[in-house]
Amino acid sequence: MRAPATRRRAERTGRVAEEEAARWLERQGWSILARRRRTPLGEIDLIARRGPLVAFVEVKYRASAAGLAEAIDEYRLRRVAAAAEAVAHDYLRPGDDMRVDVILLAPDTAPTHIVNAWQP
Known part of the structure; x- marks a missing residue:
């Protein structure tokens, strides 16, 4: 388990990354x-x-571009897809389509947008 200070720092970094992705x-x-x-x-x-x-977008930040390749895996995508299914009715209108995307971020690197990352 992460130490409280490390966890808080990771939480802050995640929020900043999500804001950048938005x-x-x-x-x-x-x-x-x-x-x-x-x-x-x-x-x-x-x-x-x-x-x-x-x-429904999963945002992943890594301290270097080299770490982006391992930033997302099937387990995480499956969880996001299940969560999306649970709340889709709150956001979809008749005729809408939905998908799960991923945005990967690292310093000095353009965002990588993986479109339709989850395809069961």
């Missing part, structure tokens, strides 16, 4: 519908809409 998505034409949406099945970092598409 601003990046907004520049791409997305509207942010929710941040840090908690569900009984897990937390969704960002929920965003662009037209008839709602994306």
Whole structure:
């Protein structure tokens, strides 16, 4: 288990990364519908809409670009997908599509947007 100071620092870093990802998505034409949406099945970092598409977004930050390759795995994606299914009714309108995306962030590196990262 992480020490309290380490955990607080990681929490702060995560919030900053989520804010950066939200601003990046907004520049791409997305509207942010929710941040840090908690569900009984897990937390969704960002929920965003662009037209008839709602994306449930997992944000991952690493201290170096080299660490981004291992930042996301099937287990985490499955949890985000399950959480998205649990709350989709709160965000989807008739005719909308939904997907799970990932945004990877590291210093001095452009954001990497993995579109439709979860395909069961």
